[in-house]
Amino acid sequence: GAVVSQHPSWVICKSGTSVKIECRSLDFQATTMFWYRQFPKQSLMLMATSNEGSKATYEQGVEKDKFLINHASLTLSTLTVTSAHPEDSSFYICSVIVPIGTEAFFGQGTRLTVV
Amino acid sequence: QKEVEQDPGPLSVPEGAIVSLNCTYSNSAFQYFMWYRQYSRKGPELLMYTYSSGNKEDGRFTAQVDKSSKYISLFIRDSQPSDSATYLCATRMGGTSYGKLTFGQGTILTVHP
Numbered sequence: 001g002a003v004v005s006q007h008p009s010w011v012i013c014k015s016g017t018s019v020k021i022e023c024r025s026l027d028f029q030a031t032t033m034f035w036y037r038q039f040p041k042q043s044l045m046l047m048a049t050s051n052e053g054s055k056a057t058y059e060q061g062v063e064k065d066k067f068l069i070n071h072a073s074l075t076l077s078t079l080t081v082t083s084a085h086p087e088d089s090s091f092y093i094c095s096v097i098v099p100i101g102t103e104a105f106f107g108q109g110t111r112l113t114v115v
Numbered sequence: 116q117k118e119v120e121q122d123p124g125p126l127s128v129p130e131g132a133i134v135s136l137n138c139t140y141s142n143s144a145f146q147y148f149m150w151y152r153q154y155s156r157k158g159p160e161l162l163m164y165t166y167s168s169g170n171k172e173d174g175r176f177t178a179q180v181d182k183s184s185k186y187i188s189l190f191i192r193d194s195q196p197s198d199s200a201t202y203l204c205a206t207r208m209g210g211t212s213y214g215k216l217t218f219g220q221g222t223i224l225t226v227h228p
Contacts, residue, residue: 006158034214041123043203043218044159093158097214103149104214106158 003027004096006107013084013114021079021110023050023094029074030096034104035067038091050077050094084114118142121204121219130228134191138204138219141185145206145217148180150189153201153221162202163189194226 003026013019023033031052036044048069049057056069066088068080081088091111095104121138128134136150147166151159163178165171165187171178179188187204204219 004158032214043121043220044216045218046215049215091156095158095214095216103147103161103164104216105161106151109156109158111156 004094004105004107006094006110008110009108010111011113013112015085015114016083018080018082019084019112021081021092021094021112023077023079023096023107025075025096028098030077031074032097033071033077034095035069035077035079036093036095036106038093038109040091044093047079052077081112084112086114088112089114116141117220118145118217119204119206119219121222123220123222125223125225127225127227128194130194130196130226132194132226134189134194134198134224134226136189136191136202136204136222136224138187139185140187140206140217142206142208142217143182143185144208146209147207148178148187149205149207149216150176150178151203151205151218152198153203155200159203196226196228199225 005024007022033050035047038044047062050069050071052071058064071077093109095106119140150163153159165178168180168182175192177190201221203221205216207216
């Protein structure tokens with residue numbers, strides 16, 4: 001399957017600070033990437049679609065000013081959690097679509113803990 | 116009502132058992148169906164992908180889709196301790212919805228030696 005790399009794997013930050021998470025597509029160029037969030041013992045929820053060279057598309061209920069997405073190149077999308085609060089603590093996972101295939105491959109995830 | 120319902124378990128079986136995992140969905144617009152395996156603190160790994168109703172087999176894994184009843188299943192034969200993980204069913208609509216997946220809650224499976 002496609003190789004998707006996320007960094008960092010885990011991060012702890014203080015409340016009120018911002019955290020940036022990177023998602024890289026290592027095998028191919030990805031014009032579209034997706035960001036999901038997963039709370040403990042719950043399923044993945046799509047947060048936003050990251051589009052290379054244009055604004056991200058956010059799902060209903062996701063604050064675009066809090067979760068800033070930048071997709072500046074065909075292999076990198078970043079998610080910045082701004083002014084993080086403890087309720088933002090979660091597992092954040094990105095995915096990419098294989099150009100010829102039809103399904104999504106996921107990164108290893110980033111566990112964010114806000115203290 | 117959630118769009119995709121999945122029994123979270125946990126499910127515990129002995130090594131060698133046949134495991135049956137199931138999901139139901141409510142939106143008839145869903146056209147593609149996937150099963151992902153997720154180990155603790157890792158991202159989901161694609162196991163099976165199906166489109167039409169019927170069965171699809173890959174090694175010890177068989178995915179089954181019944182669109183008439185909106186029911187999807189994953190069977191694991193000769194289960195191994197290394198199969199212990201959370202199994203997530205996922206669906207999506209057709210057209211340009213690539214990557215926009217709706218997941219079930221996930222079933223925690225433990226295969227004990």
